[in-house]
Amino acid sequence: xxxxxxxxxxxxxxxxxxxxxxxxxxxxxxxxxxxxxxxxxxxxxxxxxxxxxxxxxxxxxxxxxxxxxxxxxxxxxxxxxxxxxxxxxxxxxxxxxxxxxxxxxxxxxxxxxxxxxxxxxxxxxxxxxxxxxxxxxxxxxxxxxxxxxxxxxxxxxxxxxxxxxxxxxxxxxxxxxxxxxxxxxxxxxxxxxxxxxxxxxxxxxxxxxxxxxxxxxxxxxxxxxxxxxxxxxxxxxxxxxxxxxxxxxxxxxxxxxxxxxxxxxxxxxxxxxxxxxxxxxxxxxxxxxxxxxxxxxxxxxxxxxxxxxxxxxxxxxxxxxxxxxxxxxxxxxxxxxxxxxxxxxxxxxxxxxxxxxxxxxxxxxxxxxxxxxxxxxxxxxxxxxxxxxxxxxxxxxxxxxxxxxxxxxxxxxxxxxxxxxxxxxxxxxxxxxxxxxxxxxxxxxxxxxxxxxxxxxxxxxxxxxxxx
Amino acid sequence: xxxxxxxxxxxxxxxxxxxxxxxxxxxxxxxxxxxxxxxxxxxxxxxxxxxxxxxxxxxxxxxxxxxxxxxxxxxxxxxxxxxxxxxxxxxxxxxxxxxxxxxxxxxxxxxxxxxxxxxxxxxxxxxxxxxxxxxxxxxxxxxxxxxxxxxxxxxxxxxxxxxxxxxxxxxxxxx
Numbered sequence: 001x002x003x004x005x006x007x008x009x010x011x012x013x014x015x016x017x018x019x020x021x022x023x024x025x026x027x028x029x030x031x032x033x034x035x036x037x038x039x040x041x042x043x044x045x046x047x048x049x050x051x052x053x054x055x056x057x058x059x060x061x062x063x064x065x066x067x068x069x070x071x072x073x074x075x076x077x078x079x080x081x082x083x084x085x086x087x088x089x090x091x092x093x094x095x096x097x098x099x100x101x102x103x104x105x106x107x108x109x110x111x112x113x114x115x116x117x118x119x120x121x122x123x124x125x126x127x128x129x130x131x132x133x134x135x136x137x138x139x140x141x142x143x144x145x146x147x148x149x150x151x152x153x154x155x156x157x158x159x160x161x162x163x164x165x166x167x168x169x170x171x172x173x174x175x176x177x178x179x180x181x182x183x184x185x186x187x188x189x190x191x192x193x194x195x196x197x198x199x200x201x202x203x204x205x206x207x208x209x210x211x212x213x214x215x216x217x218x219x220x221x222x223x224x225x226x227x228x229x230x231x232x233x234x235x236x237x238x239x240x241x242x243x244x245x246x247x248x249x250x251x252x253x254x255x256x257x258x259x260x261x262x263x264x265x266x267x268x269x270x271x272x273x274x275x276x277x278x279x280x281x282x283x284x285x286x287x288x289x290x291x292x293x294x295x296x297x298x299x300x301x302x303x304x305x306x307x308x309x310x311x312x313x314x315x316x317x318x319x320x321x322x323x324x325x326x327x328x329x330x331x332x333x334x335x336x337x338x339x340x341x342x343x344x345x346x347x348x349x350x351x352x353x354x355x356x357x358x359x360x361x362x363x364x365x366x367x368x369x370x371x372x373x374x375x376x377x378x379x380x381x382x383x384x385x386x387x388x389x390x391x392x393x394x395x396x397x398x399x400x401x402x403x404x405x406x407x408x409x410x411x412x413x414x415x416x417x418x419x420x421x422x423x424x425x426x427x428x429x430x431x432x433x434x435x436x437x438x439x440x441x442x443x444x445x446x447x448x449x450x451x452x453x454x455x456x457x458x459x460x461x462x463x464x465x466x467x468x
Numbered sequence: 469x470x471x472x473x474x475x476x477x478x479x480x481x482x483x484x485x486x487x488x489x490x491x492x493x494x495x496x497x498x499x500x501x502x503x504x505x506x507x508x509x510x511x512x513x514x515x516x517x518x519x520x521x522x523x524x525x526x527x528x529x530x531x532x533x534x535x536x537x538x539x540x541x542x543x544x545x546x547x548x549x550x551x552x553x554x555x556x557x558x559x560x561x562x563x564x565x566x567x568x569x570x571x572x573x574x575x576x577x578x579x580x581x582x583x584x585x586x587x588x589x590x591x592x593x594x595x596x597x598x599x600x601x602x603x604x605x606x607x608x609x610x611x612x613x614x615x616x617x618x619x620x621x622x623x624x625x626x627x628x629x630x631x632x633x634x635x636x637x638x639x640x641x642x643x
Contacts, residue, residue, distance in 0.1 A: 013609070014509065014608060014609035015608050015609055018607075018608055147548075149545055149548070149549060149564070149567055149568065149571060150560075150564055150567045154571075155567070155570050155571060155574075158570075158571050158574045158575075159574050162574045162575075162577055162578040162581075165578065165581070165582075166577065166578070166581045169581060169582070169585050173585060173588065176594075177607075180607055181607045181608075184604040184607050185604075199589065199594040199595050200594050200595055200596065200598055201594065202507055202598060202602060202606065203507045203508050203509060203606050203607060204505055204506065204507055204592075204593065205505060205506040205507075205508070205516050205519060205522070206505070206522070206592060206593055207592040207593065207594070208508070208511045208512070208516070209516065209522060209524050210524055210526055210588050210591050210592035211511065211588070211592060212511055212513075212524075213524045213526045213527060213588075214526050214584055214585070214587075214588040214592075217526065217527060217530050217580075217584050218581060218584060218585075221577050221580055221581050221584075224577070225574075225577045228570075228573060228574065228577075232570065432509060432510050432511070435509055435510045435609075436510045436511060439510060
């Protein structure tokens, strides 16, 4: 049994924390470089596919009426969803003072920023005529073209750009005290970089007071922002009248799905970082267990919302909606649907088993399965409705071409590459927050020890020091 | 009378706390707790308590930014939508409030966040010239107390800090 295992060893010295994290940025395991090479290869696939698509036109993707949306939009929704990890782990858990988040929130915040950067590519790639991108900007011109502010697609642009800038700022502000530590220990280009980015931080009481308030305010902004972003993404579908999309529960369903895939990705990267940078002392099994429990709870919320959606479609008895639902479960996309159900609703039960939760390779595989389920969820939202909407003459089943697959595949490489560069250049474990965690836990422990010794002393009638 | 900029390092929070508490009760005449600056490796509300009430004003800027964002958001959208007067609207309003509310909400957050960040940089005294005395140990595990004192109080201050097991005492004469 590991019931009382600690989130962190509170006896660890502060200097040791600095040394361990700074060392990680200089000296990762060789597997880190292998991962970088794999990511570069993946990105290369996507770049080649995009060049081909750019020259030949969007037809090479198999996108055509009625499938005007396909993997690009499913992947866009997937990456937007992934971005909710940082908000959940950092902002929400910060507000409720769950201090076990401290060793792992930094990379979750970085995930948020890089997921959004990755997601942002897909509407652009999906445009086909990417050179006309500036047409969507709201400015007066001879064309007389203005964005339709009633369209959820233009809401998307506002929401995602706000979320990207807010999450990047949240990541950066939270990192300033650590950047000062890096500045004090770095040489060469790193010294110049950290000196600039740390903005002259010295840890004054005035700086800390303002920092504390600012970080809390940003966290308070980020939570409703994250909810609004994914509700708006859901509105891309729900505001239409297409069967299978015009669903009242879509906004909470999307938000739950986003938190779910974000948490699953945190588990994946937790295992990877722990191995690459030898972070066993900080990314402990106790913290992994808590992350798994949180993920399991969100998985059950997502499962419930899925069932609600199916039930309301079934009992609502709108024939078009119902046919799409039956088509999902029994049509040519059924294998994707049932894989989604298995990965999204059955596989998370592995997180409920303590022995498995404590086994990193198992959790790595399970987290990949969960995110496979979440990717298929996005596919099942987009494709079946387009394959079978109102007009029978438009019924048509299709899969994305190799070009779409290559670009989607490359997006994972792009995300991975950004993430791997980040963790090499910036501290992926928050040093000052881990120190705080250690400090407060040690104090708490000392207090408990004193109380226990006092109690034992009273019981035995001897002074506490003698009884120890 | 000459004035000195002093910088004292402690390895122990309790000792630094004790030294500040002594200053607070005026054990050294002429030195007030308001003159003290503390540098620490972590956010430390407990030890900051002894420094007394030092208010933070970031939230006022946040409020201003958020109000500006929502107002500007509405005006920006309404101004853009006003050009739709020339286009057939099919009976829909020129300036549709329900959809604009979504965008105003985003603008509220956008400006609220950025105003907060700029206020933080300004109010926390970042990006400005700082005193020359600094120790990297403050970012590791030690705590520094910084005070500007008159020459006549310098020895008394040193004595107080020595009593509280200060690790290092540095001073610099101010011009």
